[in-house]
Amino acid sequence: MTSKTLDYLSFDRASRRVSLDPREPRFVQNPYEAYAWLHAHSPAFFWEQFGMWCFGGYDDVNRLLRDRGLGRQSPVGIPDSRGLDQDRSHLAAFDAVEAHSMLELEPPAHTRLRTLVNRAFVSRQIERLRPRIEALANELIDRFPANAPFDLLPAYAAPLPITIIAEMLGVPVEMGPQLLDWSHRMVAMYMHGRTRETEDDANRAAGEFSDFLRGYAAERRRKPGDDLLSLLLSAQEDGQKLNEDELVSSTILLLNAGHEATVHQAGNAVRTILAQGGDPRRFFATPGATAAAVEECLRYDAPLHLFTRYVYADTELPRGVTVKAGQQISLLLGMANRDPAAFADASDFVPGRADQKTVSFGAGIHFCIGAPLARLELQVSLKTLFDRLPEIRLADEPAFRNTWHFHGLETLSVIG
Numbered sequence: 001m002t003s004k005t006l007d008y009l010s011f012d013r014a015s016r017r018v019s020l021d022p023r024e025p026r027f028v029q030n031p032y033e034a035y036a037w038l039h040a041h042s043p044a045f046f047w048e049q050f051g052m053w054c055f056g057g058y059d060d061v062n063r064l065l066r067d068r069g070l071g072r073q074s075p076v077g078i079p080d081s082r083g084l085d086q087d088r089s090h091l092a093a094f095d096a097v098e099a100h101s102m103l104e105l106e107p108p109a110h111t112r113l114r115t116l117v118n119r120a121f122v123s124r125q126i127e128r129l130r131p132r133i134e135a136l137a138n139e140l141i142d143r144f145p146a147n148a149p150f151d152l153l154p155a156y157a158a159p160l161p162i163t164i165i166a167e168m169l170g171v172p173v174e175m176g177p178q179l180l181d182w183s184h185r186m187v188a189m190y191m192h193g194r195t196r197e198t199e200d201d202a203n204r205a206a207g208e209f210s211d212f213l214r215g216y217a218a219e220r221r222r223k224p225g226d227d228l229l230s231l232l233l234s235a236q237e238d239g240q241k242l243n244e245d246e247l248v249s250s251t252i253l254l255l256n257a258g259h260e261a262t263v264h265q266a267g268n269a270v271r272t273i274l275a276q277g278g279d280p281r282r283f284f285a286t287p288g289a290t291a292a293a294v295e296e297c298l299r300y301d302a303p304l305h306l307f308t309r310y311v312y313a314d315t316e317l318p319r320g321v322t323v324k325a326g327q328q329i330s331l332l333l334g335m336a337n338r339d340p341a342a343f344a345d346a347s348d349f350v351p352g353r354a355d356q357k358t359v360s361f362g363a364g365i366h367f368c369i370g371a372p373l374a375r376l377e378l379q380v381s382l383k384t385l386f387d388r389l390p391e392i393r394l395a396d397e398p399a400f401r402n403t404w405h406f407h408g409l410e411t412l413s414v415i416g
């Protein structure tokens, strides 16, 4: 528990209002200091900069993620609230993608889409990808420069998940850089303080991405293969299929979600492991130890820190917070993972801890479809990296990108 005052955070006890600029560099570089303060003083608070109530207690976040009185879908039918009363005509292509994205929908539409996508996704039996992920990790390590510092993110953390998800979907792997570009430009829509330029660019990226997938799906329809896109085209549930718009949205969601978070979780995990000092191989000595190390990395420094929910009826939420229908609230996953009421020595990295759990993949009906794949990629890539390069060390102190709720490193310069 900390009672130290933070000069970049102000708090009004009576109203539980917090003023904290999410772009404040000290917060971006180490949000856990502010989280510890908030846990000690007010795990639920009204965050002025976002204009909404936020919850950071583990049990509250876990419960609210599962609460069916809340949801991701906007009650007024617009993909999201970002600019409800603004003209969104310049976002037509972006909104078209989001309108059919399971991540932005609630039952019954969500159930139907998720069942169809999940059927195709799990039928790929994630575990059988292990040898391919191992081979790819080794190939990438073979290409690391010898005795010179290099950035581990583009050399290892990014190409691994993007190659795997592109191969799974049956999208040409050479398209990797183009997919990354479209994805980054679309994800920029979720960053704090975006501009009209970002919106126009995200819309162009969504349009190009959709056109590419429509053409590609037409090819697959003519000549189906053993890939996820072909499976999605044929996936059926009670005689229902994905229509073309849903297919495009689902594929974009899998491609974007399939690497954005994993890249940054891998970078954060490498930084965490290196910060422990000593021989990193001790964390990966057995499959059980590797799985435990990855779970603790997911808890200790997650890549996604904030998700919002709409409230569908006037209600009282935990800790006496009352909200009205249509309002949004925020769930702070990164803060919940460090709750001292839920974890012994919450700020310590303790793989295999008795209270191991995490909300990094969410909970409830939107629980991450890709969690088994992300876990496998992280286990294989971290173990292979540290087994092959046990002497690897930081060449520079890494800095986080100035996007607090997408909590990932700008660069991760290492020397092997």
Ligand code: HEM
Pocket: 065, 072, 102, 103, 104, 114, 165, 253, 254, 257, 258, 259, 261, 262, 265, 302, 303, 304, 307, 308, 359, 360, 361, 362, 363, 365, 366, 367, 368, 369, 370, 371, 373, 374
């Ligand atoms: C470490 C890596 C990852 C993290 C931390 C992560 C985190 C999350 C979280 C927190 C959610 C729920 C959001 C909410 O409740 O509002 C989610 C949903 C989702 N994730 Fe992941 N994810 C990761 C990797 C992946 C991968 C590899 C894929 C696919 C290949 C994927 C696909 C999805 C999809 C499709 C959803 C939407 C599920 C739904 O709405 O029902 N994710 N992810």
